[in-house]
Amino acid sequence: MDEIVRNYVSGHLIPGGNITRCVDGRYLEKDAQGTLARPGGAFGYTEALLGLDNQNNWGRNPEFYFDALQKVLSKIQGTSICHFHSDEHSSIGCGHAAKAADPQYAPQYGVNPEAIKVLYTYALGKAKRDQGAICVYLKGAHREQAVLINDITSQTIAPQDPAEGLMYFVYDRKKDREIVELITGGLSEYIPELRFNEFWGMLSRQTEATLALLAAGLPQYEIRLEEGELIVRNMASQLLAEMAA
């Protein structure tokens, strides 16, 4: 498995960018080009803002956060378009949003599940009316074999290679953190209470919730460059080595 993943990553690093996509493995390589993979795509940022709103009783409505994010993204991305996704199977086809909208799992995300439903419906409406949102409808079934946590900021990883029958969850962690710093700065105009550490904490909590629910039991790999050399590390092996040391 480790060798397959290492070979896959070295052969499937592609240019990254500021436009978000989800960690979902069903994106085709052409749609992953020039993007940043993070749970829920741009929707994930508003999902975390709803978590903070819920936790701190800020009392703003879901639509407010989506509109504010659009304004901020227009400066960071050069386009105000919020990218998120659904699929062919369900009304909320993004697992990161669907689990948070489910009363059973919402506590893990720190959100009110009804507010997530309102937010997703609002985003879909904006996508339908071409008002600065794009919903990508992913095709096929989940067949992810591992989680790739990428800390190379200039590149992302194509999530699947249909010819090889390989598919992975991809999270561009370091690039995500960089963008969240920029987004926090931009959002402070609309949400003066927002602090980076609190925002990043909520985003990380929700990322962990989704990986625990949707990628349970899958091996996790961390990917980075060290003096130009590609490092692909199996986190379980790393943990065992540390315990043995």
Ligand SMILES: [Zn+2]
């Ligand atoms: Zn998704």
